[in-house]
Amino acid sequence: MDKYYSYTDFLRAVGHYPREAESEKLLTDIYVDLFLNRLQRIQRIERLEELIDMSLDQRNEQAFFAHTQELNELLESIEN
Numbered sequence: 001m002d003k004y005y006s007y008t009d010f011l012r013a014v015g016h017y018p019r020e021a022e023s024e025k026l027l028t029d030i031y032v033d034l035f036l037n038r039l040q041r042i043q044r045i046e047r048l049e050e051l052i053d054m055s056l057d058q059r060n061e062q063a064f065f066a067h068t069q070e071l072n073e074l075l076e077s078i079e080n
Contacts, residue, residue: 045074 048071055063 041074041078045071048074
């Protein structure tokens with residue numbers, strides 16, 4: 001789902017771009033990608049919480065377990 005960028009990866013990539021502007025563009029691209037991925041995860045977490053609440057209100061056990069499992073996997077992936 002998410003790209004993982006380490007500081008080492010960034011330094012390695014910067015070494016391939018001798019010009020400062022290209023290095024800055026790469027860094028900007030990485031930050032934008034990280035920011036958008038974070039927003040996407042936050043929105044998905046909020047939506048899953050709404051779906052869990054709806055499934056509880058409707059007493060839909062199957063939907064509850066499916067949404068809860070997805071939420072737990074998403075939260076676990078964030079922690080790692």
